Amino acid sequence: MTWGARYADGRTEFRLWAPDRDTVMLELDGDDAIAMTRDGEGWFSAEADVAPGTRYRFRLDADLAVPDPASRAQSGGVHGWSVVVDPEAYRWRSDGWRGRPWEELVIQELHVGTLGGFASVADALPGLADLGITAIELMPVNAFGGTRNWGYDGVLPYAPAESYGTPKDLKAMVDRAHDLGLAVLLDVVYNHFGPDGNYLGAYASDFFDGEVDTPWGGAVAVEREPVRRFFVDNALMWLRDYRFDGLRFDAVHAIADDAFLDAMAAEIRAAITDRPVHLVLENEGNDADRLAPAHYDAQWNDDFHNVLHVLLTGETSAYYADFADRPAERLARCLGEGFIYQGEGSPNHDGKPRGKPSAHLPPTAFVAFLQNHDQIGNRALGERLTVIADLQKLRAATALLLLGPQIPLLFMGDETGSRSPFLFFTDFHDDLADAVREGRRKEFAKFAAFADPEAREAIPDPNALATFERSRAEAGPDGDEWRALYRELLAIRHREIVPRLRGAVAIGADAIGSGAVVARWRMGDGAVLTIALNLGDENVTFPETDILFANGDAGAPGSVRVGLDQ
Numbered sequence: 001m002t003w004g005a006r007y008a009d010g011r012t013e014f015r016l017w018a019p020d021r022d023t024v025m026l027e028l029d030g031d032d033a034i035a036m037t038r039d040g041e042g043w044f045s046a047e048a049d050v051a052p053g054t055r056y057r058f059r060l061d062a063d064l065a066v067p068d069p070a071s072r073a074q075s076g077g078v079h080g081w082s083v084v085v086d087p088e089a090y091r092w093r094s095d096g097w098r099g100r101p102w103e104e105l106v107i108q109e110l111h112v113g114t115l116g117g118f119a120s121v122a123d124a125l126p127g128l129a130d131l132g133i134t135a136i137e138l139m140p141v142n143a144f145g146g147t148r149n150w151g152y153d154g155v156l157p158y159a160p161a162e163s164y165g166t167p168k169d170l171k172a173m174v175d176r177a178h179d180l181g182l183a184v185l186l187d188v189v190y191n192h193f194g195p196d197g198n199y200l201g202a203y204a205s206d207f208f209d210g211e212v213d214t215p216w217g218g219a220v221a222v223e224r225e226p227v228r229r230f231f232v233d234n235a236l237m238w239l240r241d242y243r244f245d246g247l248r249f250d251a252v253h254a255i256a257d258d259a260f261l262d263a264m265a266a267e268i269r270a271a272i273t274d275r276p277v278h279l280v281l282e283n284e285g286n287d288a289d290r291l292a293p294a295h296y297d298a299q300w301n302d303d304f305h306n307v308l309h310v311l312l313t314g315e316t317s318a319y320y321a322d323f324a325d326r327p328a329e330r331l332a333r334c335l336g337e338g339f340i341y342q343g344e345g346s347p348n349h350d351g352k353p354r355g356k357p358s359a360h361l362p363p364t365a366f367v368a369f370l371q372n373h374d375q376i377g378n379r380a381l382g383e384r385l386t387v388i389a390d391l392q393k394l395r396a397a398t399a400l401l402l403l404g405p406q407i408p409l410l411f412m413g414d415e416t417g418s419r420s421p422f423l424f425f426t427d428f429h430d431d432l433a434d435a436v437r438e439g440r441r442k443e444f445a446k447f448a449a450f451a452d453p454e455a456r457e458a459i460p461d462p463n464a465l466a467t468f469e470r471s472r473a474e475a476g477p478d479g480d481e482w483r484a485l486y487r488e489l490l491a492i493r494h495r496e497i498v499p500r501l502r503g504a505v506a507i508g509a510d511a512i513g514s515g516a517v518v519a520r521w522r523m524g525d526g527a528v529l530t531i532a533l534n535l536g537d538e539n540v541t542f543p544e545t546d547i548l549f550a551n552g553d554a555g556a557p558g559s560v561r562v563g564l565d566q
Contacts, residue, residue, distance in 0.1 A: 002015060002017075002226065002229045003015060003226075003229065003230050004070030004071065004072065004158060005056065005068060005070075005072070005082070005084050005085075007051070007052055007084055007085070007087075010049060010051070011047055011048070011050075012047065012051075012084050013045065014026050014045065014046050015044070015045045016044045016045075016058055016069075016203075017042055017043050017204055017207075017230075018042060018044055018058075018060070019203075019204055020042075020205055020206075021203045022038070023035070023038070024036045024038070024044045024058050024059065024060060025058070026046045026056060026058060026059075027056060027057050027058070027065060028048060028054060028055070028056050029054065029056065033059060042204070042226075052083075052084050052085055052086040052089065053084065054083070055082070055083055056082055056084065057082060060202060064202060067081065067082045067197075067199070069156065069158075069199070070156075070158045070234075071143070072084075072087070072158055072159055073166065073167055074159050074162055075162075077143075077145070077162065077197070078144065078156055078196065078197030079197055085167055087167075087241040089168075090167075090171045090172075092243070093175050093179060094175050094178035094179050097178040097243070097275070099276040100134060100183045101276060101502075102278055102298070102364060103407075103498055103501040104134055104498055105135045105407055106132060106135065106402070106407075106408050106410070106490060106493065107135045107137050107185065107367070107407065107408070107410070108135070108136050108137070108409070108410045108411070108412060108415075109136075109137045109139065109187075109369075109372055109373060109409055109412065110137070110139070110412040111139045111150070111151075112141055112161075113148050113149070113161075114412075114422075114468070114471050114473065115412070117164045117165045117169070118164050118169040118170045118173040119169055119172070119173070121136075122172060122173040122176040122177075125176055125177055125180050128182065129180040131415060131486060131487055131490060132487060132493070132494060133410070133490070134181065134183060134494075135182060135183035135184065135245070136177065136182060136183075137186070137187060137248060137409070138184070138185070139152075139187050140152055140154055140186075140187050140188060140189055140250070141160050141161055141164055141170065141186065142155075142156060142157045142159060142160065142189075143155065143159040143162065143197075144161060144194055144196070144197070145194060145195075145196025145197045145426075145428060146196070146426065146427020146428060146429075147162075147163040147427050148425055148427045148465075148468045149194075149425070149426055149427060150373065150377065150424065150426075151187070152189050152194070152250065153195065153426065154189060154193070154194055155193050155196065155197040155198040157188070157189070157230075157231075157234050158234055158237060171241075171243070174242055174244065175243075183246070183278070184243075184244050184245050185245060185247065185248055185278060185280070186244045186246075186247055187247075187248045188234070188235065188247050188248070189250045190220065190252075190255060191219070191220065191250065191251050191252065191255045192219070192220065192254065193217065195428075196428055201218075207224075207230075208220060208221055212256075214251075214254040215254070219255070220255070222255060222260040223260065228264075231264070232263075232267055232268075235268055236268065236271055236272075239271075239272055239277060240271075240272070246276075246277055246280065246297075247278075247279055247280070248280040248281075248282065249279070249282065250282050251283075252281050252282065252283050253283050253284040258289070261281075261290060261295070261296075262290070265294070265295045265296055266294065278297050278298075279296045280296065280297060280298050280367060281296050281299045282300045283299055283300075284302070284354075285354065286303070286341055286342065286354060286355030286356060286358070287355075288339065288342075288355075288358040288361060289356060297364075297365070298364065298365050298367050299365070299366060299367065300367045300409070301338065301339070301366040301368050301369075301406065303323075303334050303339050303340040304369070304406065305368075305372070305375055306319065306320060306323045307323040307331045307340060308331065308370060308400075309323075309370075309385075310323045310327045311327050311331065311393075311535040311536075312370075312394060312397060312535060313385070313389050317448075318446075318447070319348045321347045321348050322341070322347055322348045322349075326511070327515065328511035328513060328514055328515050328516060328517055329511045331511070332510050332517045335404065335531075336519060337357075337506065337509075338358035338359065338363070338365065338366050339355050339356075339358040339366075340355075341354045342355045342356060342357045342358055343355055343357065362503075362504060362505065363404070363405035363406050363521065364406065364501055364502075366406045366407070367406065367407045367408075367409050368406035368407065368408055369401070369409040369411070370394075370401055370414070371384060371410075371414060372409065372411050376421070376422040377422045380444045380449075380450060381423075381459070381460070382471065383421060384418060384420070384421070386417050386418065386419050386476055390558060391478075392552060392557070393558040395560075396533045396534070396535060396558050397535065398486075398489065399489060399551060399560045399562060402490060403492060403493055403548070403549060403562045405501055405504045405521050405523075405529065408493075413473030413474075414482075415482060416473070416475035416476060416482055417475065417476035417477075417478050417479050417481070417482035418474055418476050418479075419474075419476045419477075420470065420472060420474045421470055421471060422473070423462075423467050423470060424440065424460075424467075425471060426462045426463055427463060427468075428462075429463070433463045436463065437461050437462060440459060441456040441457075444456060444459060488549075489549065492548055492549055492562075496548060497523075497529070499525075500523035500525050501523070501524060502524045503524030503525075504521050504523045504529075505521065505522055506520070507521060507522050507528070508520050512532070512540050512541070512542075513534060513536050513538060513540040514537075514538065515534060515535040515536025515537065515538075515557075516532070516534040516540040516555075517532070518530065518531070518532040526566070527564055527566040528565045528566075529562075529564055530543065530545045530562070530563045530564075530565070531561070531562050531563075532545075532560065532561045533559065533560040533561075534556065534557055534558065534559050534560075537557050538557070539555050539556055539557070540555045541555050542554045542561050545561065545564075545565055546563050546565050547562070547563050548562045548563055548564050549561075549562040550562070
């Protein structure tokens with residue numbers, strides 16, 4: 001390990017890369033400060049006879065003491081003291097856990113904070129496992145400014161957020177999941193740091209690329225070895241110390257360094273060989289080249305969501321404009337080939353080409369979803385599809401999601417028909433709070449519904465506690481009906497679809513109406529899976545097939561037929 005505090009055999013070694021500084025002092029809470037030794041590359045190191053639980057920080061000058069950027073735990077928030085942690089102290093119960101194959105995963109994305117912390121998530125896991133969900137994916141849990149946040153504004157990537165619980169609590173949650181047969185994935189952010197509590201620029205300006213910006217701030221300079229090591233070691237920490245089953249890498253298009261991405265995947269796969277480790281990308285570029293067995297298992301398929309959102313809601317503004325024209329044909333391409341945009345220009349990207357050919361990839365190289373944190377929370381009012389879509393058509397789309405061969409991802413509350421919003425929330429203060437609030441309202445000024453300044457005042461204040469509280473997923477009034485539907489569909493998936501997924505290939509997908517599609521796949525055992533659904537407003541004719549699942553009158557608006565011919 002090149003960053004942070006490493007405890008072993010009663011002593012702790014501390015390391016910090018601070019090339020902009022000539023001197024750094026290690027401050028131990030309640031003890032004398034220790035001068036750290038600097039090498040020629042800007043690495044400072046020191047050792048001390050201190051035990052886990054010791055609080056420490058780095059003194060840069062008389063006016064500035066900073067936490068360890070690789071802190072394993074914090075005391076007093078991201079501006080407070082770092083805490084020495086023994087990563088080997090936790091005694092695991094689930095030592096026999098050897099993971100789940102990728103094809104078996106049905107993933108539910110969840111936000112730890114709105115559920116009440118790591119211990120509360122652990123309490124909710126039996127219900128998810130009983131329903132047929134086989135994996136959970138945590139939105140980022142690393143330390144961020146304040147007590148509530150989506151996690152993508154994190155500044156200490158190694159430290160679980162204090163408001164969620166301790167490192168021990170997180171390990172106990174993972175342990176409980178594994179006891180129940182649930183894999184656990186973690187969303188990690190390696191493309192930027194949040195605005196509150198990021199001190200790296202004060203002592204390691206070379207951590208960032210001064211000539212490149214992301215939408216969220218300065219780009220990280222992953223081509224530099226200390227920076228690359230910081231993130232690769234972070235990934236390995238979550239997988240080794242916390243026994244996560246996989247990672248979802250946020251917005252890697254903002255990293256824009258394929259060599260780094262490939263090298264990181266290769267190192268992870270070489271380091272962990274005793275169980276499956278699932279590596280998933282979010283990549284706006286639809287880069288099929290990264291989706292190879294030696295690299296990444298899959299990519300979140302925004303194209304799947306976007307075209308279905310157009311068909312379910314009729315919305316065509318902003319990025320939905322890319323899917324407004326011939327949406328049924330676009331959905332057919334998505335089901336048959338993976339990505340919809342495979343090098344074509346798109347209106348939302350100023351006509352610039354986006355994506356690469358993906359038809360050669362297996363369906364399981366794509367994570368499909370109808371909702372996730374972004375697609376709900378980035379709406380001004382955080383509405384779910386249960387509020388803005390026809391419910392009969394939403395049930396048909398749910399059957400497509402859960403019985404199709406792409407890997408399905410749900411968002412917390414989907415399974416109970418939740419109508420609670422999921423809003424964008426933060427816990428910033430003073431000028432930063434004002435900037436975030438006004439920036440969010442300005443962002444939506446381009447939408448007709450919020451063109452009037454008074455209308456924009458209705459957009460919830462991200463920093464208000466009420467905005468966070470409203471984002472807890474409560475079951476909808478028809479929650480029992482939704483849960484029964486999910487239970488039925490997931491039972492069919494695990495019985496009939498999952499055993500046949502390995503080796504599945506698409507063999508044709510066509511639009512059969514303005515909002516209707518039929519798609520077929522030859523499964524790994526030779527059986528043919530057929531899904532026909534009508535999300536339009538006119539009747540169509542569905543093909544004949546042996547029925548696995550059906551809802552609605554065949555070919556009527558909102559109907560779906562799923563068949564398996566052997």
